[in-house]
Amino acid sequence: MLMQKNQAFEHAEMTNETIYAGRSLSALFLASAMEPVSAGRAICWEGDEANHLFQVVEGVVRLYRIVGEGRRVITAFCFAGDLIGASLQSDFLFTAEAVTECRIRRVSRKSFHDEVARSDALHTAYISLLCQETAAAHEQMVLLSKKNAEERLCSFIAKLASRRNPQARQSLLRVPMNRQDIADHLGLTIETVSRTLTKLASRNVVAPEGRHDLRIVNLAVLTQLSGDADDFFEKSCHRVSLH
Amino acid sequence: MLMQKNQAFEHAEMTNETIYAGRSLSALFLASAMEPVSAGRAICWEGDEANHLFQVVEGVVRLYRIVGEGRRVITAFCFAGDLIGASLQSDFLFTAEAVTECRIRRVSRKSFHDEVARSDALHTAYISLLCQETAAAHEQMVLLSKKNAEERLCSFIAKLASRRNPQARQSLLRVPMNRQDIADHLGLTIETVSRTLTKLASRNVVAPEGRHDLRIVNLAVLTQLSGDADDFFEKSCHRVSLH
DNA sequence: CGACCGATTGATATGGATCAAAATTAGTGG
DNA sequence: CCACTAATTTTGATCCATATCAATCGGTCG
Missing domain, CATH: 2.60.120.10 (Jelly Rolls)
Incomplete structure (x- = not known):
């Protein structure tokens, strides 16, 4: 139990x-x-x-x-x-x-x-x-509301990766859901998800291995591209300017 | 008190x-x-x-x-x-x-x-x-995720209206926020909000009275256009087809 | 009255949707 | 194990809703 x-x-x-x-x-x-x-x-x-x-x-x-x-x-x-x-x-x-x-x-x-x-x-x-x-x-x-396709997909992958499921030896990430699921979660179409993924692969950020696995090649860039990296530049700038 | x-x-x-x-x-x-x-x-x-x-x-x-x-x-x-x-x-x-x-x-x-x-x-x-x-x-x-500009704005207005604030004699709705606020809430730009509002006005759904008041001319249509009307057609159809 | 700010309107650009194949992968039955 | 079929994914061509850029309008305040 x-x-x-x-x-x-x-x-x-x-x-x-x-x-x-x-x-x-x-x-x-x-x-x-x-x-x-x-x-x-x-x-x-x-x-x-x-x-x-x-x-x-x-x-x-x-x-x-x-x-x-x-x-x-x-x-x-x-x-x-x-x-x-x-x-x-x-x-x-x-x-x-x-x-x-x-x-x-x-x-x-x-x-x-x-x-x-x-x-x-x-x-x-x-x-x-x-x-x-x-x-x-x-x-x-x-x-x-505010992220483009690439930021959305990177956010999604980064979040999945941070969950670190057991299967994830090294940097191989299991992605159990299909493209349509991902699209419907990110407010995109299946085609856009596919294209964006291809683009990320060509830029050596991730490497798809079959339909349900992703090798995270560059987590730093992935996080950067997700749009919620703590680039304290922008954030602190804005915080200040608002007061 | x-x-x-x-x-x-x-x-x-x-x-x-x-x-x-x-x-x-x-x-x-x-x-x-x-x-x-x-x-x-x-x-x-x-x-x-x-x-x-x-x-x-x-x-x-x-x-x-x-x-x-x-x-x-x-x-x-x-x-x-x-x-x-x-x-x-x-x-x-x-x-x-x-x-x-x-x-x-x-x-x-x-x-x-x-x-x-x-x-x-x-x-x-x-x-x-x-x-x-x-x-x-x-x-x-x-x-x-899924609504277009018109549906978003109609949803917003309908929700505001359903809150029925005191100023609302008959069907005059107070809209305290400015266009930028509305845009940033609906994931649109200020221009799109403005254009969509104009379109709704020309179709006699609402009638803007100054910047912060809206006369709701046709609540039924407004609700319809919001995309979450209980048009039991679609809904029940889908419910059934999913089982 | 002029300057300013928010809102509207207009012209154009573009990211992602849509439509349409082609390429992969997974399943199935022999 | 392989051939065949169906489903999923990828890629390509085109379109469109909304963003972006720019100008104008209308009210407000000093």
């Missing part, structure tokens, strides 16, 4: 808060049965009553909304350890679908909240998680 | 949860002194330690981040009754600036959390607020 729990958080490079929040809240799922979800299948649907929360134990999940005729927005990807539905009040505001083969656990919303209310530590962890979700959503708003 | 509190929530058209969340949490601010903030002045800065939460008692505030050289993203506008900084853990992730003359109150983060921890009702309200913030952020992600 404990092994299981730790396994879900094997990846390094998380903040202390994240680990704390994830760790303690994930204890609430340990009593639940593990459910396998095969790639492509839905875990919950937008509009349905949010009677459960889920934890991704293994695999990758996409959360998305459909807007108008066929336009899909992937608001987030969830990885091992992540909770699905923590920030919901009554209904699911997104559909959750397995990107890869997954294993998940579920708990009822009621029991989740009962447990959280019972423990200060869990409570803190829960608040912390909600705040992180908001922060992530804001980050994504910035990306969608 | 109580008058004050109610005044901040005079506008109708909010969900029950919103009212509840806002009402009870705003009690925490009543003991604090009212601080005037003149238009254009900052309330807090991105990067600073988030030692306080603020409540907007009167006026409108913009929350923004600066990305790269001079690109500004307004992640949200805050109105009377709204809290600023509820979803922050340690540092401010945005700068808050008065759009109009404002009056605000502040409480220390510590005392806020102490009080919230002490009351179940406050606690529920706080969670509720965080969830709403996340939902709003997701909504904005959809807008930035």
Whole structure:
């Protein structure tokens, strides 16, 4: 049981808060049965009553909304350890679908909240998680609002890389989602994602190895190109000029 | 005192949860002194330690981040009754600036959390607020990711209108922010906002009256054009085809 | 009245979308 | 293991919505 729990958080490079929040809240799922979800299948649907929360134990999940005729927005990807539905009040505001083969656990919303209310530590962890979700959503708003295709893709890759999944010996990065998923997450088309990736490859920033792996050749440049490097030049300049 | 509190929530058209969340949490601010903030002045800065939460008692505030050289993203506008900084853990992730003359109150983060921890009702309200913030952020992600200029502007206006501020006799809507603010919130340029507005006016959807007022001529069409009308056609079609 | 600032309008440029193949890769059945 | 088919990705050609650059307009304030 404990092994299981730790396994879900094997990846390094998380903040202390994240680990704390994830760790303690994930204890609430340990009593639940593990459910396998095969790639492509839905875990919950937008509009349905949010009677459960889920934890991704293994695999990758996409959360998305459909807007108008066929336009899909992937608001987030969830990885091992992540909770699905923590920030919901009554209904699911997104559909959750397995990107890869997954294993998940579920708990009822009621029991989740009962447990959280019972423990200060869990409570803190829960608040912390909600705040992180908001922060992530804001980050994504910035990306969608002001970044060009290259910056978007570099941000995405850099973030994936910083998650440092187990498979990543040296600098080989697993990219479980397909091009369409990436496009729908970054607000681009599949063609633009492909072209941008080719361009990055030709500039020796990354080197695609098959559809689902990327060798990060130059992380420094990648970060630079992502547009949220701490080039304290620009940032401090602006900070000052605003006062 | 109580008058004050109610005044901040005079506008109708909010969900029950919103009212509840806002009402009870705003009690925490009543003991604090009212601080005037003149238009254009900052309330807090991105990067600073988030030692306080603020409540907007009167006026409108913009929350923004600066990305790269001079690109500004307004992640949200805050109105009377709204809290600023509820979803922050340690540092401010945005700068808050008065759009109009404002009056605000502040409480220390510590005392806020102490009080919230002490009351179940406050606690529920706080969670509720965080969830709403996340939902709003997701909504904005959809807008930035998949909507065109017209849909964005219509969404914005419709949302403003649904807030139904006091000045709104009949269908005259106050728009306190300038074109640049709107542009930076919608991920457009000032010119595109202006042109799109002109187009909407020529189609008799809205009628600008001065820089800061809009007469809503046809709310039905406005909602339709916003792209999140419940045209159960499309939606139900898609829901079905996905299963 | 003139200078200034925000908003509008106009002309042009462009990044990414769209439409259309071609090239890879993955699956399937023999 | 290989041939065949389907799906995904890449590449190419063209188009278009919005950005950019530039000029004008309308209100406001000294």
